[in-house]
Amino acid sequence: NITLKYGAERIGKRTDQPMQDWRNYGLGQFIHWGVYAIPGGHWNGKYYAGAAEWIRSWEGMPNEAYDNLYKEFNPKNFNANAWAKQAKELGAKYVIITTKHHDGFCLWPSEYTDYTIANTPYKKDIIGALVEAYDKQGIDVYLYFSIIDWNHFGYKSKLVTDKDRTDYEVFKEFTRNQLIELLTRYPETKGLWFDGTWDAAWKEQASYVYDLDKELREMIPGLIIGSRFRPDDYGNRHFDANGNMMGDYEQGWERKMPNTIEEVHGNDWDCVMTIPENQWGYHSDWRGHVKTSNELIEMLVKAVALDGNFVLNFGPDGLGTIRKEETKLAKQVGEWMKVNSTAIYNCGYLDWEKQDWGYFTTNRITQEKYMVVFNQPISGVYTVKTKKGVSIEKAYLLDNPGLELSIEKTYNNEFLIQYNPENHPEEPFVMVIETNKDQNNSDNQYLQPK
Numbered sequence: 001n002i003t004l005k006y007g008a009e010r011i012g013k014r015t016d017q018p019m020q021d022w023r024n025y026g027l028g029q030f031i032h033w034g035v036y037a038i039p040g041g042h043w044n045g046k047y048y049a050g051a052a053e054w055i056r057s058w059e060g061m062p063n064e065a066y067d068n069l070y071k072e073f074n075p076k077n078f079n080a081n082a083w084a085k086q087a088k089e090l091g092a093k094y095v096i097i098t099t100k101h102h103d104g105f106c107l108w109p110s111e112y113t114d115y116t117i118a119n120t121p122y123k124k125d126i127i128g129a130l131v132e133a134y135d136k137q138g139i140d141v142y143l144y145f146s147i148i149d150w151n152h153f154g155y156k157s158k159l160v161t162d163k164d165r166t167d168y169e170v171f172k173e174f175t176r177n178q179l180i181e182l183l184t185r186y187p188e189t190k191g192l193w194f195d196g197t198w199d200a201a202w203k204e205q206a207s208y209v210y211d212l213d214k215e216l217r218e219m220i221p222g223l224i225i226g227s228r229f230r231p232d233d234y235g236n237r238h239f240d241a242n243g244n245m246m247g248d249y250e251q252g253w254e255r256k257m258p259n260t261i262e263e264v265h266g267n268d269w270d271c272v273m274t275i276p277e278n279q280w281g282y283h284s285d286w287r288g289h290v291k292t293s294n295e296l297i298e299m300l301v302k303a304v305a306l307d308g309n310f311v312l313n314f315g316p317d318g319l320g321t322i323r324k325e326e327t328k329l330a331k332q333v334g335e336w337m338k339v340n341s342t343a344i345y346n347c348g349y350l351d352w353e354k355q356d357w358g359y360f361t362t363n364r365i366t367q368e369k370y371m372v373v374f375n376q377p378i379s380g381v382y383t384v385k386t387k388k389g390v391s392i393e394k395a396y397l398l399d400n401p402g403l404e405l406s407i408e409k410t411y412n413n414e415f416l417i418q419y420n421p422e423n424h425p426e427e428p429f430v431m432v433i434e435t436n437k438d439q440n441n442s443d444n445q446y447l448q449p450k
């Protein structure tokens with residue numbers, strides 16, 4: 001074990017209520033919005049192949065041109081209540097909103113820079129409007145904040161000269177001021193989602209970030225901050241030199257997912273996912289694979305089945321409209337959630353062997369168990385291997401509890417549930433299974449020894 005001053009503040013999951021609420025969300029919405037939505041991945045008639053929110057870094061986009069875009073930012077179609085209502089219908093329990101992306105443009109009227117929404121034709125506080133609208137829908141609000149800030153003179157990716165260092169000190173205080181400003185203006189914030197913390201310059205700031213982390217957490221009790229914020233004494237991120245996670249949940253799953261429970265190391269985690277292959281901000285020409293609702297639902301279920309949260313990204317256009325492809329998917333996923341969210345909300349990992357037909361989830365509060373089916377077996381036989389002493393007493397479809405499914409028990413304690421629907425289901429469906437243990441749970445005030 002290596003002695004660290006700035007390593008993991010805790011081993012194992014946080015157990016307080018705010019974190020239990022976070023753990024039980026299941027589904028979240030990411031919003032990437034900013035001046036990058038104006039060019040939407042094109043400039044001077046040329047197509048930008050990278051992620052649209054990175055267009056400033058493209059040699060086809062002169063910095064001068066990009067840095068003046070804010071003077072035409074006037075999203076006349078922006079309607080925070082419409083976005084929040086759509087998120088409610090999607091079934092998102094929380095939202096993560098970009099306050100400032102790598103370009104440094106602030107969607108709130110920060111007093112620490114002129115590069116903000118206050119100095120655009122639109123003028124009004126976008127973050128304030130969104131926080132209020134999502135709060136009204138009962139959707140918890142988290143703020144995304146990029147440490148990388150291409151607009152600030154003091155931002156450096158690495159510290160070489162003495163001047164770099166003195167400039168960077170100014171940048172560190174600017175960053176601290178903006179974060180305190182955000183939590184002061186929006187005390188409803190439940191957490192911060194940091195990004196852009198991979199630079200060498202930032203990785204040298206263990207002591208400053210450790211103190212800033214503490215200061216921010218003291219401002220809002222229960223504040224939730226992931227692993228993509230602090231570096232340890234040696235510049236390690238996410239996991240310190242002893243392999244312990246820093247922060248409250250692992251933020252390493254950007255556009256990718258774990259496949260086994262071992263890969264999540266017993267930590268809470270989120271997967272943040274784009275609908276196209278790699279576009280967070282608005283790109284008017286999505287190329288490559290655009291995920292279907294069934295693909296997104298399977299990712300959501302896989303995340304929950306492995307004790308994580310799934311955060312689906314939306315990138316509104318330069319006028320504040322959520323594009324039709326995203327609206328369609330929000331509706332499709334939302335319709336599925338209306339019928340099946342019982343297997344998502346408050347659910348997590350069940351330590352039974354994964355089967356080919358799909359995923360197990362279990363409700364952390366009621367212990368009810370679910371089978372979410374993506375691959376219907378030709379045989380109509382759904383194999384379930386339980387733990388020793390656990391037998392399946394009952395199985396039925398979540399959306400048709402009256403139709404009990406037949407169960408066969410084999411000699412080596414496997415259970416074969418038979419289900420042959422007349423027609424091929426068009427989308428994933430959920431079976432509920434009840435075990436002898438569940439019966440005991442419901443009767444446990446009588447059966448357990450005094």
Ligand SMILES: C[C@@H]1N[C@@H](c2nc3ccccc3[nH]2)[C@H](O)[C@@H]1O
Nearest residue numbers: 032051053054195196254272280
């Ligand atoms: C949540 C995502 N994180 C940002 C990002 N920038 C990256 C640079 C290199 C590799 C991965 C990156 N992800 C993306 O722009 C988006 O905000």
